[in-house]
Amino acid sequence: MNPLAIHCYPEAVARGSAIGDLLKCLRRDGPHDEARDPALTAGLLLAFPALALDYDQDVTPDVIFGAGNTNGAFTVDVQSYVDYSIELGLRAKLRFDANNDPQNVYNSNGNGTYSFPAGAAPGGFSWQPNSPTTPVWNFEFAVNVNQTSLGIMTLDDFTYELGLDLDADLAASLYLSFDPITPTLGMPYFDHSIGDNTTDETNDLVAGDAVTYASYLAAYPVAQNSWNYEFFNEAPFDGFDPADDGVYQIYLKAFHGGAVVAHTEISVLVGGPVGTESTSWGRVKSLFR
Numbered sequence: 001m002n003p004l005a006i007h008c009y010p011e012a013v014a015r016g017s018a019i020g021d022l023l024k025c026l027r028r029d030g031p032h033d034e035a036r037d038p039a040l041t042a043g044l045l046l047a048f049p050a051l052a053l054d055y056d057q058d059v060t061p062d063v064i065f066g067a068g069n070t071n072g073a074f075t076v077d078v079q080s081y082v083d084y085s086i087e088l089g090l091r092a093k094l095r096f097d098a099n100n101d102p103q104n105v106y107n108s109n110g111n112g113t114y115s116f117p118a119g120a121a122p123g124g125f126s127w128q129p130n131s132p133t134t135p136v137w138n139f140e141f142a143v144n145v146n147q148t149s150l151g152i153m154t155l156d157d158f159t160y161e162l163g164l165d166l167d168a169d170l171a172a173s174l175y176l177s178f179d180p181i182t183p184t185l186g187m188p189y190f191d192h193s194i195g196d197n198t199t200d201e202t203n204d205l206v207a208g209d210a211v212t213y214a215s216y217l218a219a220y221p222v223a224q225n226s227w228n229y230e231f232f233n234e235a236p237f238d239g240f241d242p243a244d245d246g247v248y249q250i251y252l253k254a255f256h257g258g259a260v261v262a263h264t265e266i267s268v269l270v271g272g273p274v275g276t277e278s279t280s281w282g283r284v285k286s287l288f289r
Contacts, residue, residue: 052077053075053076053077053112053264053265054075054076054077054078055075055076055108055110055111055112056072056073056074056075056108056110057072057073057074057075057076057089058071058072058074059071059074059076059087059089059142059144059224060087060144060147060197060222061144061195061196061197061198061199061200061222062199062200062201063140063142063201063224064193064195064199064200064201064204064222064224065140065192065193065201065204065224065225065226066193066201066226067201068104068201069104069201069226070104072106073091073093073106073108073114074089074090074091074140074142075089075090075091075112075264075265075266076088076089076264077089077262077263077264078147078262079261079262080148081261083151083152083153084145084146084151084152084153084157085146085147085148085150085151086143086144086145086147086153086158086254086261086262087142087143087144087147087262088141088142088143088252088253088254088262088263088264089141089142089143089264090139090140090141090142090250090251090252090264090265090266091106091108091114091139091140091266092106092107092114092116092137092138092139092140092250092266092268093105093106093137093138093139093140093226094106094107094116094136094137095121095135095136095137095138095226095228096121096122096123096124096134096136097136098122099122100121100122100123100124102138109269112265112266112267113266113267113268113269114137114266114267114268114269115268115269115270116135116136116137116268116269116270117136117270117271118242118243118244118245118270118271119135119136119242119243120132120133120134120135120136120242120243121134121135121136121242124230125228125230128230131230132241132242132243133229133230133233133238133240133241133242134228134229134230134242135228135229135230135242135270136242137228137268137270138226138227138228139226139227139228139250139266139268140224140225140226140227141162141180141224141225141227141252142222142223142224143155143160143181143222143223143224143252143254144197144221144222145157145158145221145222145254146196146197146221146222147197149197151221153221154217154218154219154220154221155181155194155216155217155218155220155221155222155223156182156214156217156218157256158254158255158256158261159179159181159182159254159255160179160180160181160182160252160253160254160255161177161178161179161251161252161253161255162177162178162179162180162250162251162252163175163176163177163249163250163251163252163253164176164177164229164232164248164250165247165248165249165250166229166232166237166239166240166248167239167240167246168241168244168245168246168247168248168270169246174236174237174239176232176237180225180252181217181223182217183210183213183214183217188209188210188213189207189208189209189210189212189213189214190207190213190225191206191207191225192206192207192223192224192225193205193206193223193224193225194206194207194216194217194220194222194223195220195222196220196221196222197221197222199222205220229242229248242270244270244271245270245271245272246270246271247267247268247269247270248267248268248270249265249266249267249268250265250266250267250268251263251264251265251266252264252265
């Protein structure tokens with residue numbers, strides 16, 4: 001085995017995000033200049049799974065935001081503890097088709113990666129029409145801190161961290177990380193769909209002010225939303241270009257008592273072909289010879 005691989009893989013696993021950090025280490029410490037290649041990333045995910053995640057899953061209770069959004073294709077982490085069970089889900093979705101319409105198309109590769117073409121949306125959002133920085137895909141997240149309905153935990157019993165890789169190059173990833181649920185002075189409330197294990201898209205709760213939002217967090221265990229990278233393209237993260245081929249990693253963590261209690265992550269493969277499994281495996285193996 002290549003000595004560089006022996007050096008890099010334990011380092012990546014120790015940091016808890018093997019794929020991204022393995023590629024970064026290989027790019028940083030060795031001659032392999034392939035970290036932007038979606039085919040290589042897909043193969044590495046097959047070869048070295050970093051987390052005990054479940055792929056192409058439904059989330060509990062269902063997809064409750066918007067209208068007409070189907071369940072499924074989520075990359076999910078479910079953890080059970082003495083007094084609660086928690087489920088975190090992430091997926092990517094085709095937000096803008098050729099007619100600028102959303103579709104229930106997820107392009108999951110079955111291993112936590114999702115493939116989408118490079119390029120800007122044909123029309124984009126009404127409030128930012130024809131923006132060159134709106135990708136055709138969204139990412140969607142789901143949090144349920146009472147997944148089995150047997151506990152009493154609510155959303156405000158936890159804190160959270162969402163990490164968005166806004167740089168196509170895995171060797172120099174630029175992450176925006178923040179708590180997407182807990183209110184702050186700068187963001188006193190979010191427009192999440194909130195509810196419990198009986199909620200569906202017809203009776204979800206969406207707060208319109210900080211007081212209502214805080215009351216929902218204290219009363220309910222489920223929060224979901226669908227976001228686009230267009231929402232986050234302000235400095236210093238305004239270099240995102242949906243026309244760039246690359247790999248964008250997204251992770252979601254939940255914390256209780258200061259400790260990580262659940263963690264899911266996905267990679268959005270943009271542009272270049274993912275390649276066949278045999279091709280991807282062959283290129284992965286070449287790194288370790």
